[in-house]
Amino acid sequence: MERISLGRAKNRVDDLQAGYRATRRREAWRAFLLVVPLLVFLAATFIYPIGKLLLLSVRSDEVADAIPRTAAALADWVGPPTLPSPQTFDLLAADLRRASDQGAVAVAGRRLNNYEAGFRTLLLKTARQLPATSDRPYSEVLPEIDKRWGEPETWRLLKRAASRDTPDFLLRAIDREMTSDGSVVPVQRSQSVYLDAFARTFSISACVTLISLVLGYPVAYLLATLPARQSNLLMIFVIVPFWTSLLVRTTAWYVLLQPNGVVNSLLIKLGLTGAPVALMFNRTGVLIGMTHVLLPFMILSNYAVMRGVSPLYQRAAVSLGAHPVVAFVRVYVPQTLPGIGAGTFLVFVLALGYYITPALLGGASDEMISQLIALQMDQQLNWGLAGALSVYLVLFTLAAYFAFNRFVGIDRLRLG
Amino acid sequence: MLAPASEPFVVFSNIDKTFDGRTYVASNLSFEVEKGEFLSLLGPSGSGKTTTLMLLAGFEAPSSGTILLGKRRLNDVPPHRRDIGMVFQNYALFPHMTVAENIAFPLSVRGMARAEQKQLVERSLDMIELPQVGDRRPSQLSGGQQQRVALARALVFEPRLVLMDEPLGALDKNLRETMQYEIKRLHHRLGVTVIYVTHDQSEALTMSDRVAVFHSGRIEQIASPKQLYEDPANAFVANFVGENNGLTGEVTAIEGDYAVLSVAPGIAVRGRAGAGVAPGHAAVLALRPENISFDKKALAAANHLSGSIDEIIYCGDRWRLHLTVAGHNGFIVKIPNRTATAPPEAGEPVEISWTFDDCKIVADGRG
Numbered sequence: 020m021e022r023i024s025l026g027r028a029k030n031r032v033d034d035l036q037a038g039y040r041a042t043r044r045r046e047a048w049r050a051f052l053l054v055v056p057l058l059v060f061l062a063a064t065f066i067y068p069i070g071k072l073l074l075l076s077v078r079s080d081e082v083a084d085a086i087p088r089t090a091a092a093l094a095d096w097v098g099p100p101t102l103p104s105p106q107t108f109d110l111l112a113a114d115l116r117r118a119s120d121q122g123a124v125a126v127a128g129r130r131l132n133n134y135e136a137g138f139r140t141l142l143l144k145t146a147r148q149l150p151a152t153s154d155r156p157y158s159e160v161l162p163e164i165d166k167r168w169g170e171p172e173t174w175r176l177l178k179r180a181a182s183r184d185t186p187d188f189l190l191r192a193i194d195r196e197m198t199s200d201g202s203v204v205p206v207q208r209s210q211s212v213y214l215d216a217f218a219r220t221f222s223i224s225a226c227v228t229l230i231s232l233v234l235g236y237p238v239a240y241l242l243a244t245l246p247a248r249q250s251n252l253l254m255i256f257v258i259v260p261f262w263t264s265l266l267v268r269t270t271a272w273y274v275l276l277q278p279n280g281v282v283n284s285l286l287i288k289l290g291l292t293g294a295p296v297a298l299m300f301n302r303t304g305v306l307i308g309m310t311h312v313l314l315p316f317m318i319l320s321n322y323a324v325m326r327g328v329s330p331l332y333q334r335a336a337v338s339l340g341a342h343p344v345v346a347f348v349r350v351y352v353p354q355t356l357p358g359i360g361a362g363t364f365l366v367f368v369l370a371l372g373y374y375i376t377p378a379l380l381g382g383a384s385d386e387m388i389s390q391l392i393a394l395q396m397d398q399q400l401n402w403g404l405a406g407a408l409s410v411y412l413v414l415f416t417l418a419a420y421f422a423f424n425r426f427v428g429i430d431r432l433r434l435g
Numbered sequence: 436m437l438a439p440a441s442e443p444f445v446v447f448s449n450i451d452k453t454f455d456g457r458t459y460v461a462s463n464l465s466f467e468v469e470k471g472e473f474l475s476l477l478g479p480s481g482s483g484k485t486t487t488l489m490l491l492a493g494f495e496a497p498s499s500g501t502i503l504l505g506k507r508r509l510n511d512v513p514p515h516r517r518d519i520g521m522v523f524q525n526y527a528l529f530p531h532m533t534v535a536e537n538i539a540f541p542l543s544v545r546g547m548a549r550a551e552q553k554q555l556v557e558r559s560l561d562m563i564e565l566p567q568v569g570d571r572r573p574s575q576l577s578g579g580q581q582q583r584v585a586l587a588r589a590l591v592f593e594p595r596l597v598l599m600d601e602p603l604g605a606l607d608k609n610l611r612e613t614m615q616y617e618i619k620r621l622h623h624r625l626g627v628t629v630i631y632v633t634h635d636q637s638e639a640l641t642m643s644d645r646v647a648v649f650h651s652g653r654i655e656q657i658a659s660p661k662q663l664y665e666d667p668a669n670a671f672v673a674n675f676v677g678e679n680n681g682l683t684g685e686v687t688a689i690e691g692d693y694a695v696l697s698v699a700p701g702i703a704v705r706g707r708a709g710a711g712v713a714p715g716h717a718a719v720l721a722l723r724p725e726n727i728s729f730d731k732k733a734l735a736a737a738n739h740l741s742g743s744i745d746e747i748i749y750c751g752d753r754w755r756l757h758l759t760v761a762g763h764n765g766f767i768v769k770i771p772n773r774t775a776t777a778p779p780e781a782g783e784p785v786e787i788s789w790t791f792d793d794c795k796i797v798a799d800g801r802g
């Protein structure tokens with residue numbers, strides 16, 4: 020009897036668990052179906068292109084596609100100080116002849132120019148002057164066209180560029196390069212730009228974040244503590260710039276900060292300065308513009324958290340003997356930490372990728388990393404390097420996220 | 436009852452408070468609290484009781500008048516220097532601190548050494564019988580436990596006065612009653628002066644040494660619970676504290692200590708005369724439902740009225756009857772439930788009676 024009833028009880032529990040799991044599965048399916056359209060959209064427009072660009076940082080197909088047989092032959096070559104085998108010269112000649120028909124030589128040349136200026140010219144010149152047929156071996160013909168073909172270093176670069184996987188872009192993006200013996204060394208001082216640019220991007224972003232916090236926190240506090248009517252009115256002043264186009268706002272600062280613009284004439288009229296102060300095409304302009312654009316993010320993040328913090332806590336602290344300032348610092352501020360964290364994180368990360376504002380209001384020494392990425396993409400057409408710089412920017416942003424999350428717990432934040 | 440101390444500890448004299456310059460939230464408040472006393476401020480919401488508490492805590496400043504605490508004028512003392520402990524309705528425990536840190540907060544802002552803080556915190560946790568919760572966050576505690584921690588925090592720095600603003604409002608009924616006794620016990624043990632705001636009249640009656648009944652920014656009556664219930668000063672107090680059969684009418688005569696109130700043509704009742712009751716003026720009967728008897732022979736010097744039973748409600752320990760008497764319906768009678776005796780039936784005509792001394796004729800208040 021007892022055993023039977025025990026068995027029944029166990030069956031009931033199993034049924035219960037099975038039922039529970041089935042319900043959970045159905046809920047999970049439903050949730051998944053609801054996000055499918057967005058997932059597809061994101062995959063097609065965001066994840067795929069970005070992944071592609073990031074992959075470009077370790078890919079180098081142009082040369083290998085243009086001279087495939089030469090590339091294969093070069094893979095077996097041991098490198099300087101010897102020259103490649105005469106067959107390799109022949110293969111290159113054949114490849115160049117075929118590639119010039121397809122216009123791929125120019126593309127490969129541009130890629131080679133990343134390693135050494137003039138390589139593109141060399142390649143195009145060689146392709147142009149290549150005789151249709153030759154009785155002599157090409158290991159003699161090519162060095163006659165350009166003596167550089169007789170130098171192993173030329174072939175080394177060609178071999179490097181012809182390999183489909185390359186660390187070169189990732190190294191170049193942190194001002195490093197690989198020497199002929201395979202060791203990694205810093206590039207020449209005159210060519211080293213990217214580490215400085217990363218450091219500059221970091222310091223500008225940090226400054227903008229700090230200024231936004233100092234300016235935004237009190238405003239958010241005011242908004243959260245004022246009666247609803249006044250608070251809503253004030254909120255409009257915060258939100259309207261938020262809705263205005265970034266370009267419009269930056270252009271407005273462009274006008275305001277001119278040497279004979281509104282701000283300078285005001286300063287002069289007030290007698291604060293005799294001559295116009297340089298407010299743009301320098302760091303000041305970048306900081307003013309970026310802070311103005313990013314401030315709403317700081318205010319709104321903090322406001323969202325502060326609205327949920329009852330003023331009662333400060334009252335309680337004061338009633339327990341804390342000076343109002345002490346009550347604010349020890350009781351109020353710690354409760355708004357998630358807001359401070361979310362605000363500083365948002366502003367910092369958005370600032371990391373800033374482009375238009377520093378481009379318009381900054382000077383030559385205020386170039387941020389996004390500007391350099393853009394430069395590589397649409398002027399230098401060096402997508403590999405652009406991809407490599409982006410990889411570091413993404414890693415940098417992720418590192419910032421984990422750091423912020425660790426210290427203030429962004430995932431604890433509830434908006435609204 | 437408390438032995439009267441020689442000096443009043445808290446003194447409100449002629450306190451006015453207005454937020455907009457037109458209407459008073461507190462008007463001409465004057466009262467005194469003895470040292471060690473438990474005073475409740477009772478009233479409907481918006482009657483000024485919480486404002487009174489805030490004036491004392493220093494979160495509001497009086498528009499005129501003086502507040503004294505232990506002979507010291509409080510008006511210009513900022514709230515954090517008043518040394519008044521306060522317990523809030525929603526506890527206001529700091530969510531980012533542990534229970535121990537919460538209780539240590541008033542000590543640490545006073546610059547007490549850490550070792551000493553720790554000792555006092557432990558003693559406080561023992562006092563509220565929660566010695567093991569020190570490391571937890573307030574959100575991990577039940578409502579009742581949070582309330583105790585809030586109490587401990589308000590008491591740990593040995594304030595001269597403790598204010599409580601509806602501290603039990605968020606608890607369910609059973610827990611509320613337990614906490615009432617707990618607070619009483621602590622009050623007894625520590626001998627601290629307590630001013631307690633509530634809108635729950637039974638809470639005020641069971642806990643307090645004295646109760647101040649607030650209405651529209653004024654104190655209608657300040658007296659012991661017994662006095663308040665049995666000897667209400669006016670119609671508002673009679674109707675607000677406990678249940679009342681407030682028949683209205685006109686006073687026809689004053690005979691010694693008694694007044695005669697005509698409640699319907701040809702029907703008059705007699706009761707103790709309250710202050711300000713005069714012939715020709717409107718007045719209200721103050722008669723508790725449990726003082727009414729159906730046994731007319733047993734009572735001498737009593738009012739006798741006839742009526743009919745509309746409704747009978749079984750309440751476990753008693754019956755509650757709704758009657759129509761002298762043309763007024765909603766007349767309430769409570770009779771104890773003795774299992775052996777059957778209650779009257781609904782629809783029956785009944786004779787009810789109560790003694791002259793069990794009721795009071797009080798002035799209509801707002802007249």
